Amino acid sequence: MSFTQEIADAAETIKNADSVTIISHIDADGITSEAVLRQAITRRNINLESVFVRQLEPMTMKHVPDNDSLKVFIDLGAGQQNLLEERGLKESEVLIIDHHVSQDTDTPYQQVNGLKYGYEKLSAAGAGYFVARDIEDSNIDLAKLAVIGNVGDMMARESRGLIGPAKEIADDGVKAGNVKIIDGDLNSYGISTRPLHFFLSYSNDPFVPGITNDAEGAQRLVEEYAKIPLRKDNGKFRVWEDLKSDEKDRIIKLMKYHLIDSDEPVAPERLIAQHYVFPDEPRYTPLRNASEYATMLNACGRWVKPKVGSTVCCGNKKSTEYTEACREAADMLRHHRSVIREMMEYILDTGVTELSHLQYLHVGDRFPDTIVGIGAGMALSKLNWRLPIMILCYLPDDPELVKISMRTNETMVSKGVDLQAALLEASEAVGGAGGGHKIAAGAYISRSREAGFAERVNEILKRQLS
Ligand SMILES: [Mn+2]
16 A cells, blocks of 8 residues: 555545535644645535544544434544444544554555654645545645644644655645745744734744844844835834845845854754745735634634634635634634733743752642643743743643643754654653644643653763663
């Protein structure tokens, strides 16, 4: 079997179905996955129902309908095939499209998964897009959504751009005319919506002395040193996307000079990344580029309204349903950002406990567990970047568990830090479970074992750096 064959078989399975149920995950990748498949399926006039779950576990399996539809599990399912078996789902009624590690079970469920072919940088929406394109060539207009899914799942992060099959998808988007790839751009978030000087001051990967967390410094760089107007003729602040390419180059060059003042040498290329802009979306909105769009969808998921996100993704722009969904999604995004900001301020005001190789804080049940990781990442940019940050929190719906979120940066990863390995080992030792990436990872452990957990992880990090 090859990946191409898996895709072709999945397309065939969907085309032959009388009705389909999509079961997907409530984050940006899950929502775009659903939106890609939903459009590919409804364009063939096949009956369809969609279900979103926070994660696939015994409690949420009950949302999977008991009917004779084809159940397409996407962005989840690969690692929970035992649950599908326990539920009594037959091989013939299941298709899994996923990019998580697959679990061995007796029932050989049909699956599309790039992971076993070495495609680690392809999200579920990416895999789902290939199936959609196989169903009908004209579905290449859906590549845009898969780009958002890939970016949302951080597939472009370490490589500073999409690579391999995910790049092929972005190229399809260019062909379809609704994706524009911008090369050699600044690696920072908010190109379409953030006022220029704030955009630069939020840039923290890498940390740029005199600019990162310093909006006044950023403003001086723009106006005094680069001699670039900060505002448009109408008085409003310009955004990064407004800048001409020579203006961008001037700013990037100046930022490279600032890097010389870094505590540790930083390769100037680390300032550079690829951006994905959507020319069919309105300017100055989060819909305009892949990373801001992904944040908006994550906000919809975190406020448990993935269907609002999906309606936006399907982009039936003339419908009032679409207009209403955009408004609601924008509200959720604003709320999302303000809660994250609140959490970051809480971490900074309360202060973290520093151990030799990490810093940590327990936030109890003050913040939704779904934003704790992001808040931790933002707080880290204002704290000692050498110490990975660990935030512990309680879960509203499970009094037994503690959620652990950890974040670090690329410099520490290059020195040997691997948060996924650290949390996996530490949580397994106390009967919990963890996973993620080197740069960002999470775990769940029992409340009865939380004492001493930070020290345990600290020891592992110490070993990794020795
Ligand atoms: Mn995913």
